[in-house]
Amino acid sequence: MSPTRPLYSGLLSLISGTALWLSFYSPLFPLAWVGLVPYLYFLLKRPTWKWVLIGHGLMTLAYLGGVLYWIPRVLVVYGDLSWVVALPTFLLMLITLSLILLPFSLLTRWAAERSVSVTLLCVPGFWLLTELCRNYFLLNGFPWALLGYSQYPYSWIVQVADVSGVYLVSVLVMAGNAAFLGALWFKSFRPLMLFAVLFLVANLYGVYRVHYWQLDSGSVLKVALVQPNIGLDAEKEHYADKYFKTLAGYYQQAANEGAQWVIFPEAPNPFLYEQDFYFTSFWKRQTATHGAYLLFNTTLVETDPEAHYFNSAVLLDPQGEEVYRYHKTHLVPFGEYVPLADWLGLLFEPLVQEVGGFSPGQELRVGDISGTHFATLICYEGIFPELSRECVRQGAEILVIITNDSWYGRTAAPTQHLQMAAFRAIETRKPLLRCANSGYSVVIDPLGQQGQKIGLFEEGMFITEVAGNNYRSIYTYTGEWINIALIGFTLMLAFGERFRKPDSQGSKKSKRK
Numbered sequence: 001m002s003p004t005r006p007l008y009s010g011l012l013s014l015i016s017g018t019a020l021w022l023s024f025y026s027p028l029f030p031l032a033w034v035g036l037v038p039y040l041y042f043l044l045k046r047p048t049w050k051w052v053l054i055g056h057g058l059m060t061l062a063y064l065g066g067v068l069y070w071i072p073r074v075l076v077v078y079g080d081l082s083w084v085v086a087l088p089t090f091l092l093m094l095i096t097l098s099l100i101l102l103p104f105s106l107l108t109r110w111a112a113e114r115s116v117s118v119t120l121l122c123v124p125g126f127w128l129l130t131e132l133c134r135n136y137f138l139l140n141g142f143p144w145a146l147l148g149y150s151q152y153p154y155s156w157i158v159q160v161a162d163v164s165g166v167y168l169v170s171v172l173v174m175a176g177n178a179a180f181l182g183a184l185w186f187k188s189f190r191p192l193m194l195f196a197v198l199f200l201v202a203n204l205y206g207v208y209r210v211h212y213w214q215l216d217s218g219s220v221l222k223v224a225l226v227q228p229n230i231g232l233d234a235e236k237e238h239y240a241d242k243y244f245k246t247l248a249g250y251y252q253q254a255a256n257e258g259a260q261w262v263i264f265p266e267a268p269n270p271f272l273y274e275q276d277f278y279f280t281s282f283w284k285r286q287t288a289t290h291g292a293y294l295l296f297n298t299t300l301v302e303t304d305p306e307a308h309y310f311n312s313a314v315l316l317d318p319q320g321e322e323v324y325r326y327h328k329t330h331l332v333p334f335g336e337y338v339p340l341a342d343w344l345g346l347l348f349e350p351l352v353q354e355v356g357g358f359s360p361g362q363e364l365r366v367g368d369i370s371g372t373h374f375a376t377l378i379c380y381e382g383i384f385p386e387l388s389r390e391c392v393r394q395g396a397e398i399l400v401i402i403t404n405d406s407w408y409g410r411t412a413a414p415t416q417h418l419q420m421a422a423f424r425a426i427e428t429r430k431p432l433l434r435c436a437n438s439g440y441s442v443v444i445d446p447l448g449q450q451g452q453k454i455g456l457f458e459e460g461m462f463i464t465e466v467a468g469n470n471y472r473s474i475y476t477y478t479g480e481w482i483n484i485a486l487i488g489f490t491l492m493l494a495f496g497e498r499f500r501k502p503d504s505q506g507s508k509k510s511k512r513k
Helices: 006-022 026-033 037-044 049-067 071-077 083-112 116-136 147-151 157-164 166-186 190-212 236-256 277-290 341-352 379-383 385-393 413-428 474-478 481-498 504-512
Strands: 220-227 261-263 293-302 308-316 322-327 366-369 372-378 398-403 432-436 441-444 450-454 460-467
Touching (some): 006 026, 006 049, 026 147, 037 049, 037 116, 037 166, 071 083, 083 116, 083 481, 116 166, 116 481, 147 157, 147 166, 157 166, 157 474, 157 481, 166 190, 166 413, 220 236, 220 432, 220 441, 236 261, 236 277, 236 460, 277 293, 277 308, 293 322, 293 398, 322 366, 322 372, 379 398, 385 398, 385 413, 385 474, 398 413, 413 432, 413 474, 441 460, 450 460, 474 481
Parallel strands (some): 220 261, 261 293, 398 432
Antiparallel strands (some): 220 460, 293 308, 308 322, 366 372, 432 441, 441 450
16 A cells, blocks of 8 residues: 555554654653654655645644643643633644644655655754744744653763753654664665664763763752642632741751751742732741741732733842842743733633733843852743753853642643753753752752652652752853754755756766666
8 A cells, every 4th residue: 555545644644643742651762763764754755745734734743732632631720711712722732833843744755856865864954943943933932842852761862962952862863763764765774874873972972971970069058949739729828828837837947957048939829029018028037037048939020110020039048138039031821921912812811810911031040059159940941941051151050940830730741841851951961959839849960860859749848969060061052053053954965965966977877778
């Protein structure tokens, strides 16, 4: 049966999309290395453009729909939408993401008209192009479920992320798919042998980083991470109990046990710092009395020249004085603000009625605790590599992510979010303290490996020792330029081959025939 036949085309596309989706479950991560082989085979057989679009849609629907299955529940439970509205909204989101990935399928199919071997060489670069587009374009970007994240359990291979980010891991995975298909297509082991060299180099690099590399660190800080499990939609008495009893108890315990710095997560908080006199004075007294730094989340209101609401992090010093504040710069579309509000505000107003209306901060901020510099990212910001990279450029020696993942419930999303945070540690080679309202709160070292941890929807606190460092990874110096160069080379190779004229010898041979 021809792979351009409707049933066969759809089957190949769905097999690949399902394999990519399942590869995000830790035991199945190796599927990513071969999962796209059926879909690539379909494209190399040069189906009609109509079937390219259909196959692409099926592949991305299975891939992204499977990984992001939890979104409709969030829209219904916390966005106050009915399932009748939530499901079409989710489908519209998947279609949008599918369109961003479409250049991969179009370019692969187009290049295949000229040369299969060159097309297979270009496949990793084509995929890289779409992943960068997912990060930087359309509603501030949405780089969730990038292919490289599926490889987090593979501790050696993910170490290459300090060269050009999680994108380089995606490139290696796509190169593996191309090599396996090349071996089948040409009935030759040569593509696999060439890939094996690249794969071996990447693994040797990972082995060096994980087992032999030594990192010079600065002074050690004793830090407490508190996970209070604060409810999302509770009565004010619940919040009063959490903020004035539970959190105060954890703070006092941490300070008594020698913690120099206590971190609270992003969480629902009806008591606004500066606006609520009792809340503000209570925590200033607590820090002045017990003598440990406190980093906490709050809504800050600035009224000059007009009222603006910010999702912020504030640091109080051991004297009870504010010494650092950061306004979240990368807001969640349809969660913290409404994009194109004049057009879409009425349609999505129910979704943002509780948490919408925030303004973005204008800059990332680096703070100081006892001579150690840190930077804070709030929740959604942890999925954007360029933010943590810029924090390190500004001098951050430790990264902190405060987050509220209660919205996701007991789905795969909290684990996915955690794995993305681990890549920020690898990319920058900084220790990362992740403090979550409902889990997972964890310490992540510069190799991306997890230390002390509090589970999902558990309440508790732990104290850890962490030391910052001044090391700068290649990625923090070069940013996306290596990725851009790889994309540029790929496009030059593809276009050069596509428009190359046949050589004269080849023309003469064809004429003789």
